Amino acid sequence: MAxxxxxxxxxxxxxxxxxxxxxxxxxxxxxxGILGRNGAGKTTTVECVVGLRRPDGGLVRVLGMDPRRDGxxxxxxxxxxxxxxELPDKLTVAEAIDLYASFYRTPADGRALLxxxxxxxxxxxxxxxxxxxxxxxxxxxxxxxxxxxIAVLDELTTGLDPAARRGTWALIEDxxxxxxxxxxxxxxxxxxERLCDRxxxxxxxxxxxxxxxxxxxxxxxxxxxxxxxxxxxxxGRLLADLPEVTSVTRTGGTVVVTGTADALLAVxxxxxxxxxxAHGLRVEQPSLEDAFVAVTSGAGPSTEI
Amino acid sequence: MSVDTTPAxxxxxxxxxxxxxxxxxxxxxxxxxEPVALFWGLxxxxxxxxxxxxxxxxxxxxxxxxxxxxxxEPILIAFVxxxxxxxxxxxxxxxxxxxxxxxxxxxxxxxxxxxIAAQLTxxxxxxxxxxxxxLTVGRLGFGVALPGQPAGFLVTYVLAATAMLxxxxxxxxxxxxxxxxxxxxxxxxxxxxFFAGLWIPRATMPASLRQVSDFTPLGAAVQALQDxxxxxxxxxxxxxVLAGYAVVFTVAAAxxxxxx
Numbered sequence: 001m002a003x004x005x006x007x008x009x010x011x012x013x014x015x016x017x018x019x020x021x022x023x024x025x026x027x028x029x030x031x032x033g034i035l036g037r038n039g040a041g042k043t044t045t046v047e048c049v050v051g052l053r054r055p056d057g058g059l060v061r062v063l064g065m066d067p068r069r070d071g072x073x074x075x076x077x078x079x080x081x082x083x084x085x086e087l088p089d090k091l092t093v094a095e096a097i098d099l100y101a102s103f104y105r106t107p108a109d110g111r112a113l114l115x116x117x118x119x120x121x122x123x124x125x126x127x128x129x130x131x132x133x134x135x136x137x138x139x140x141x142x143x144x145x146x147x148x149x150i151a152v153l154d155e156l157t158t159g160l161d162p163a164a165r166r167g168t169w170a171l172i173e174d175x176x177x178x179x180x181x182x183x184x185x186x187x188x189x190x191x192x193e194r195l196c197d198r199x200x201x202x203x204x205x206x207x208x209x210x211x212x213x214x215x216x217x218x219x220x221x222x223x224x225x226x227x228x229x230x231x232x233x234x235x236g237r238l239l240a241d242l243p244e245v246t247s248v249t250r251t252g253g254t255v256v257v258t259g260t261a262d263a264l265l266a267v268x269x270x271x272x273x274x275x276x277x278a279h280g281l282r283v284e285q286p287s288l289e290d291a292f293v294a295v296t297s298g299a300g301p302s303t304e305i
Numbered sequence: 306m307s308v309d310t311t312p313a314x315x316x317x318x319x320x321x322x323x324x325x326x327x328x329x330x331x332x333x334x335x336x337x338x339e340p341v342a343l344f345w346g347l348x349x350x351x352x353x354x355x356x357x358x359x360x361x362x363x364x365x366x367x368x369x370x371x372x373x374x375x376x377x378e379p380i381l382i383a384f385v386x387x388x389x390x391x392x393x394x395x396x397x398x399x400x401x402x403x404x405x406x407x408x409x410x411x412x413x414x415x416x417x418x419x420x421i422a423a424q425l426t427x428x429x430x431x432x433x434x435x436x437x438x439x440l441t442v443g444r445l446g447f448g449v450a451l452p453g454q455p456a457g458f459l460v461t462y463v464l465a466a467t468a469m470l471x472x473x474x475x476x477x478x479x480x481x482x483x484x485x486x487x488x489x490x491x492x493x494x495x496x497x498x499f500f501a502g503l504w505i506p507r508a509t510m511p512a513s514l515r516q517v518s519d520f521t522p523l524g525a526a527v528q529a530l531q532d533x534x535x536x537x538x539x540x541x542x543x544x545x546v547l548a549g550y551a552v553v554f555t556v557a558a559a560x561x562x563x564x565x
Contacts, residue, residue, distance in 0.1 A: 050412055072414060080412035086404040090338045095331060102327040103415045146413070 003028045003150055003181050004049060009058035011044050018044040019055075020205030026150075031172065031182045033196035033213075035189070037296060041205040042185050043083065043154065049183070050080050050152055063149060076105060079148035081139050083155045083185075089128035093119055093138055096127065097145060104146035117141050117171060133164030140168070144175065151175065154185040169194055189289040193217075199288070201295050208295040213288040218261070220291035226257040226264055228278035230271070238274065242266045254280075324415040328423035336393070336427055346388035347435050350381045354439055358447035369508035374447045376506050378439055379530035383465070383501040383523045385435035389428040390469035391497070392490040395476035398424055400483025408565045417564055425470055432466065453536025457529070461539055464547035465526035471554030472522070478561040500524040507531075519543070522550040 004026035011019040019041040026032040036042040047053040048060055051067030051074065060067055065074045087096050097114060101107035114120050117137040122130065130138065136157070143151050156172070157165040172195055176182055186192050192199050193213045200210040209216060223246060234255065240248045244266040245259040257267055264283055271278055336342065354377060361372040368376045398421060401407050407417040443449035452458035476493070480486035499505075501523035507515055518524030525546040529539035 052408070052411060075412060075414045078412075080409070082405060082409050082412065084405055085409040086406060088335055088401075088406070090335055091331070095334070099327055099331050100413065102324045103413045142409075 001028045002026065003063055004183070005061040006045070006049065007059040009045065009048055009055045009060060011048060011053060011055050017205055019048070022202065022205070022207055024200045024207060024210060026181060026183060028181055029176070029179060030197040031176055031184060031195050033184045033186060033192040033199035034202060035186055035192055035199050035292060036202035037187060040202045042202050045202065046152055046154060046183065046185050050078060076146060077149045079143035079146055079151045081143040081151070081153045081156070085139065087127040089126065091127050092124050093130070094123040096138065097141060100142045100145045106147060107145050108147045110145060113141050113145060116174065118167065133160050136160060136168065140171070148180060150181045150183065152183045156184060156186065157188065157191060189287065189292055193288040201292060203296045216291040217286045217288050220294045223258045223286065224261060224263050225284040226267055227280070227282040228255055229253045229280050230255060231277035231279060234276055238270060239267055242270060325419050325423065328415070328419055329426050332420070332423045332427045336431065342393050346385055346393065346431065347438070350384050350435065351438060351442060354378070354381055354442055355446065358443070361447060368506055372449070374443060375449045375534070376508065378443050378449060379527045379534065380502050380506065381439050382436050382530060383526055384498060384503065385439070386432050386466055386469045387494055387497055387523070389432045390466070390473040391476065391493050392487070394424055394428045394470065394473040395480060395490050396483045396487035398474065398477035399480045399486035402563065402565065403482045405565065411564060429466060429470065436462070450534070452534045454533040454538055457538045458533035461526060461529040461533055461544065461547065464544060464551050465522070468522045468547055468550040468554055471551055471558055474558035475554050475561065478558050478563065497521070497523050501527045520546055522547060
């Protein structure tokens with residue numbers, strides 16, 4: 001069942017078109033990523049979804065409701081974590097959670113939620129004294145305190161160190177396991193690849209492509225790259241003649257072969273037939289980042305909103 | 306991070322309190338954590354009143370037939386109103402916009418309007434407490450009579466507080482940041498309080514200066530409060546000036562206010 005339905009949404013600010021034509025649906029229980037460069041229109045798209053902005057054209061339905069007309073009811077069921085949104089400096093963690101809990105009809109247990117987010121020992125700490133990662137986790141807690149059916153998280157891990165980032169990712173997977181549909185806005189490909197069931201790549205106000213991260217990577221990301229050091233002399237033509245291989249280059253003792261998804265098997269078989277061992281064998285799969293670059297590189301420089 | 310799943314998403318059986326009450330309570334708690342604002346808005350005017358009261362006991366410490374302490378009561382009431390409405394409120398509200406707190410609230414069922422309402426409520430409440438304190442200390446400590454015309458006093462107070470809160474919200478609307486709002490508020494403090502008579506009480510102002518003062522919000526307010534304290538109904542001209550400012554500032558604040 002689609003919980004979010006966006007059809008041909010268009011939004012412009014004065015002369016500047018922020019969103020040209022964006023359509024996608026989000027299914028219940030999935031983690032859906034909205035990717036794009038800065039200024040591509042992803043934040044505006046999300047703001048239309050959560051009812052902060054009224055689209056100039058097109059249709060938005062969230063849980064079957066119109067975010068502008070039925071906003072009051074909808075906000076009971078949609079938790080939003082906005083980019084760069086803060087709290088008063090002298091408000092403590094527990095006070096913030098209690099306050100936001102009072103906004104909802106059936107809030108979650110704030111104490112348990114803070115434990116889940118690793119903030120249990122920070123309950124009496126003032127906002128100003130929290131680290132960047134703690135502030136971010138509190139912000140996520142506030143988006144979840146109303147027990148939303150949908151959580152919209154914008155630039156979830158921007159500014160976090162790698163450990164905090166991974167912790168946050170594990171948390172998002174926990175939340176999804178509890179049945180929450182998650183919309184993740186990001187320009188961070190590794191995050192989307194790790195978390196998202198499907199992603200939409202937005203470029204210059206349009207959906208450039210949509211699909212699973214692996215699907216997009218395989219379809220758009222180009223070729224496998226195989227690196228190794230041969231144990232003995234090796235004629236490059238031997239590999240170049242394989243139908244699965246598109247190029248062979250040699251840098252010092254290292255050979256780099258590019259080719260289709262089946263190239264690895266073909267190359268290792270050919271080496272085995274010659275009795276050559278591939279030392280330091282390393283394979284680079286096409287990534288979502290490659291797909292992203294492929295999709296977005298055709299367009300001109302992005303414009304900031 | 307632990308993967309302790311079930312409890313966090315269990316609904317809490319207890320009904321949450323009304324959000325507005327919770328917001329007012331929260332904003333009040335935050336204000337109580339600002340020692341500088343409380344000193345400036347509560348302790349300082351009280352201390353000034355006490356100084357005037359002690360000075361009033363000496364001979365010749367009378368202005369326009371009133372002891373100094375009685376002259377300063379309306380001025381200090383204007384002072385606390387400015388302290389909370391012009392110096393406190395705008396910096397907080399503009400800061401909430403700058404830090405995208407208003408925007409975040411717009412994504413919740415309560416919306417951002419209620420946090421503004423809570424701020425107005427809290428600042429008005431503290432100004433009222435300070436006003437009551439000034440009247441009480443003046444009465445018990447220095448024998449200044451309570452307002453002889455309480456209805457006139459109340460009408461004046463409501464109009465003056467509305468004008469000042471409206472001006473505070475206008476500053477919050479126009480200032481780009483919380484810090485800028487604080488600076489603008491401090492810059493407004495001096496002319497407002499000058500014409501209210503903080504440095505030169507209205508009774509000792511040259512006639513021309515007093516005429517200008519009559520048309521400033523706090524000059525009119527002090528005049529009307531003084532009349533009410535003496536037991537006469539305030540001049541309609543003073544009330545009209547206050548009402549005019551109240552309407553203009555409030556409408557302008559509503560017109561120019563931005564949520565993000």
